[in-house]
Amino acid sequence: MEAIYKLLVKIIDSYASLRDKINKGWKEKNSSRIREWKLMAYAFSKSKIGVLGGILVFIEVVLAIIGPIIAWEPYWVYPVINNPDLKLLPPCIPPWCTGGPLLGTDEWGRDLLSITLVGVRISFIISILVVLFGAPLGIILGLVAGYKGGVIDEIIMRLTDIFMAFPALVLAIAFAAVLPERLRLLLESNTMLRDFLAALLGLRVNEYPQIASLLAVWIAMILVWWPGYARIVRGSVLSAKEQTFVEAAKVLGLSTRRILFKHILPNIISPIIVMMTFDIATAALFAATLSFLGLGPQEPVPELGFIISKAGNWFPHRSYHIVTFVGIVLLIIALGWNLLGDALRDILDPRTRRAIEFTEGGEKK
Numbered sequence: 001m002e003a004i005y006k007l008l009v010k011i012i013d014s015y016a017s018l019r020d021k022i023n024k025g026w027k028e029k030n031s032s033r034i035r036e037w038k039l040m041a042y043a044f045s046k047s048k049i050g051v052l053g054g055i056l057v058f059i060e061v062v063l064a065i066i067g068p069i070i071a072w073e074p075y076w077v078y079p080v081i082n083n084p085d086l087k088l089l090p091p092c093i094p095p096w097c098t099g100g101p102l103l104g105t106d107e108w109g110r111d112l113l114s115i116t117l118v119g120v121r122i123s124f125i126i127s128i129l130v131v132l133f134g135a136p137l138g139i140i141l142g143l144v145a146g147y148k149g150g151v152i153d154e155i156i157m158r159l160t161d162i163f164m165a166f167p168a169l170v171l172a173i174a175f176a177a178v179l180p181e182r183l184r185l186l187l188e189s190n191t192m193l194r195d196f197l198a199a200l201l202g203l204r205v206n207e208y209p210q211i212a213s214l215l216a217v218w219i220a221m222i223l224v225w226w227p228g229y230a231r232i233v234r235g236s237v238l239s240a241k242e243q244t245f246v247e248a249a250k251v252l253g254l255s256t257r258r259i260l261f262k263h264i265l266p267n268i269i270s271p272i273i274v275m276m277t278f279d280i281a282t283a284a285l286f287a288a289t290l291s292f293l294g295l296g297p298q299e300p301v302p303e304l305g306f307i308i309s310k311a312g313n314w315f316p317h318r319s320y321h322i323v324t325f326v327g328i329v330l331l332i333i334a335l336g337w338n339l340l341g342d343a344l345r346d347i348l349d350p351r352t353r354r355a356i357e358f359t360e361g362g363e364k365k
Helices: 002-022 031-045 048-070 112-148 150-165 168-178 180-189 191-201 205-240 244-251 256-267 269-292 304-314 320-348 350-357
Strands: none
Touching: 002 031, 031 048, 031 320, 048 112, 048 320, 112 150, 112 191, 112 205, 112 256, 112 269, 112 304, 112 320, 150 205, 168 180, 168 205, 168 269, 180 191, 180 205, 191 205, 205 256, 205 269, 244 256, 256 269, 269 304, 269 320, 304 320
16 A cells, blocks of 8 residues: 555656646645645555555556557457357366467457457446536536526526436437437548547447447437536535635626636535546446447447347357456446545545544554
């Protein structure tokens, strides 16, 4: 744990030095903030579940970045066409078995481990983008609703209630079913966007119809993701806007935008960060669920939910290894982000963080 603490401190110091080079005097002006970051780093290093979650998340991020690059078999090639015996081969784990794929093959004879590396990239990108786009929408609406109040608050909250009244999965299915064709036409006419999304997801450019399906899943999830953030933020703003620092900002004549984003938002950001961390795990499972139901990409794109869905046709006798392994991958992805979020919830809460910062002897390290 000591090594992790030293690593985090080194990262914090490097960031502070970089900011100081860009903006002279930044380190001195923000010395208390830097000290607080280091206290958080210490508290994190003392949280075993946090460290475990951080390690799992780090592994996922690394595999998402390099997965499609190190995948040794092209996901679009079907070896079973030339050799039918390669279909649904069981795992070949040394020393009990040699010469075959470590985790077996799918129904097309593709190496399961190789295509899963591509699937991890897709799952990671979709879940991150859902949270990065869905959360800000809900945050902005929640800030405006809580701060303005009155008619504006009523309109935003009633709109939020409408979206929350429908089951999220059903609403996402409806959007994911009608969007792909329109998005496919968009990608056909916009080669730059098509190339960018293909590179981002680790897919070939000519897979753009399947990229359109992934894009539809992403948009569908964003449309059902923001209401939770709007409600959480609105409640926090209703409390924060009565604080003295907000009243002082109003007296100084600061603009509403500056009050919201420079004064109120930084003071309510902790629960939002924790919620976003948990939601990355939920979004990965949600996207896999939509693909499992047939609303995501189709062949040959190896999306994790779609891989499990296809394997169900031969489960449990011939495809148990596919369902088991890909299911474990999804479990580890969700577990890592949930453990990390649980640790961040304690670390970002000053009261629980202070308890972690003190050793059993009562002395701060």
